[in-house]
Amino acid sequence: SNGEILTLNKYATSLLQYDESEIQGRPFESLISPKDMTTDLKLNLTAIQSAQKDQLRHEAITFCKDGSLRHITWLHSHLSGRSKDDQVILSVGLDTTERRRVESRLSWLADHDTLTGLFNRRRFQEELERLLNLAKQYQHTGALLFFDLDQFKYINDTSGHQAGDDLLLTGLNGAFPGA
DSSP states (O other): OOBBOEEEEOOHHHHTOHOOOOOOHGGGGBBTTTTTTOOHHHHHHHHHTSSSEEEEEEEEEEEESSEEEEEEEEEEEEEEEEEEEEEEEEEEEOOOHHHHHHHHHHHHHHBHHHHHHHBBBHHHHHHHHHHHHHHHTTTOOOOOOOOTTTTTTHHHHHHHHHHHHHHHHHHHHSSSOOO
16 A cells, blocks of 8 residues: 555566565565656556556566666556555556567668668658758758769679678778778
8 A cells, every 4th residue: 555565476576586575565666767657657556556546557667686677567456345444556567578679679670771770761761851851941051972882783693692791881881980
């Protein structure tokens, strides 16, 4: 009823890397990133504690004992049938860390060339149009530098795609050190 953790199952101890004794009595808030522990979330948790709300679902970055972070989707439910002096909230967390990592990677792949890490043709065109519109709106000038590798197809055909990839990366790193 006061937001302290009473018990957790084996999955939670494994995921968070705490022994049950290390975490019992700690405030639930201590596991959540301060960035995610908003005033709104605190008010909603209080509403569940006082039985003004039955359930709350939210996502938050959760701290593990080793300092790593996990993305957890939390569902908090007020348990009814207990005395007014003994209010309990059941909190169930679903680890979405791996799903978020994969989604982030897929999002990156949709916009970038995997070899160079630069924007792909579609995203480049979107960015170019956006910048041209901004330049027109604010009456700015600019320049676009275009590189064309003569006979690049010939290099790929005669020396193989690995040689072509190496040439691209060497040229990219030579033109833009640190890229």
